[in-house]
Amino acid sequence: MNRPAKHPSKRATAVTGPTALYDVPGPRTRRRHRVYGVVTTAAIAALLGWVLYLLFDTGQFTAVKWSPFEYRGIQDLLLTGLGNTLKAFAYAAVLSLALGAVLASGRLSEHRPVRWVATALVEFFRAMPVLVMIFFIFVALKVQALPALVAGLTLYNGSVLAEVFRTGVNSVERGQREAAYALGMRKTQVMSYVLVPQAVRAMLPTIISQLVVALKDTSLGYLITYEEFLHAGKLIASNLDYDLPFIPVVMVISPIYIGMCMLLSWFAHWLAGRQRRNPRTDAAGPAPASPGTLLPGAQ
């Protein structure tokens, strides 16, 4: 424990990081920190214990509440729900990438009216709550639940992605574009052979983080009675035969939902880290917007 650290510099950065907040602690401070550490760990453990006590006290671990998960029909129900969630996500992801590409090329167009229309669309769809769009499509336009959900998610995420693509293209060094024009390429060729590949590569972590937002938002389908994962959970949770196993359902569903999103976030993070280490992408310029900090509706 008290051995001198083998890599003093490594240890120092691990403790202090790049912040201005504190120095490498000395022996007395380290002892004090250890005491604080034990106290906070105890406090956190006490909190967790209290939650566990509440769970037991309100009878959340009784056999009857967990029995539904043994049945084939209910497992199938959950799996179908999960499948529907993934289906909505797949459609929304592909379509919003396509819409994003269309809107971005609109915003980058040389024709003013096209630019204006694309800008207006992007600004409007980013300013609206996704749920308002989904409800509008579902209620006012009387569209089925799945297409309504996918359309709402596509309009919103597509216009956010359009901005991501646009900033990506704009952040490619000017010289790249000039060189391509100098070779006699047309604008479409400059875009598709030179700018877009570099832009996409640089923005890939951000794009995937936005897809995490889309994945999270598929759960909005629950509110328009699309039979997705949460909907399946609700069906089981409100079953009287199993003594309303609400908390068990939450305890089963949440880790799966959160796990899927974390996996995708982690992938974005990993990509960003890999790009930061890769000297070749430095040429592309744009600092990869920190992945995972995206909030549905932010930006």
Next chain:
Amino acid sequence: MDVLTKNFSLFAKGFLGTVELTVYASLLALALGFLMASFRVAPIRSLRALGTVWVTVLRNTPLTLLFFAVVLGLPRFGLVLPFQLFAVLALGCYTSAFICEVLRSGINTVPRGQGEAARSLGMRFGQTLGGVVLPQAFRTVIPPIGSTLIALAKNSAIAGAFSVTELLGTYKTLNELGYSIIWTFVWIAVGYLIITLAISALFNIMEKRWGTAR
């Protein structure tokens, strides 16, 4: 078109509901986000771990699932609160994870020398953080906090589906009364635009007054 004039009080009630929800949830999100950000930069490992878990879990939780768990789940523990309070809790906790990350990236932009100067004056960790580093970090993160709170205002629409009086929920009543749905949604959209534009104007003013060009 006349949906608005004939049902102004209903719209006003929904609008105020959304505003209230946004304000209370923002306050909770800022307070919790600030707390978690200070945990995440603290020298104590267990506090850092707590902050990391809080942020990672909440950032990857679908907000609908969180609402579902809070509004329908907490009563199972005997915690029965008004729906609006549940909504504030869910929205505030969810957004606090994003506020925390914004604040933390702001803290990282403060030059190390500032902290060294504070320490050489004999300040403790809390004093350095609260008196020197955070005020400067705050100035750099005004715009991203603004967009996070705009997102919060938009996300508050979900609360309507969980029995909270707010703007989007008004469509249900008006739909039953047989008014034109399209116009109802137009006015709802206008309502949300007013709220988000107001927040962005507020943060523009704040940025002009306090923002830094470091």
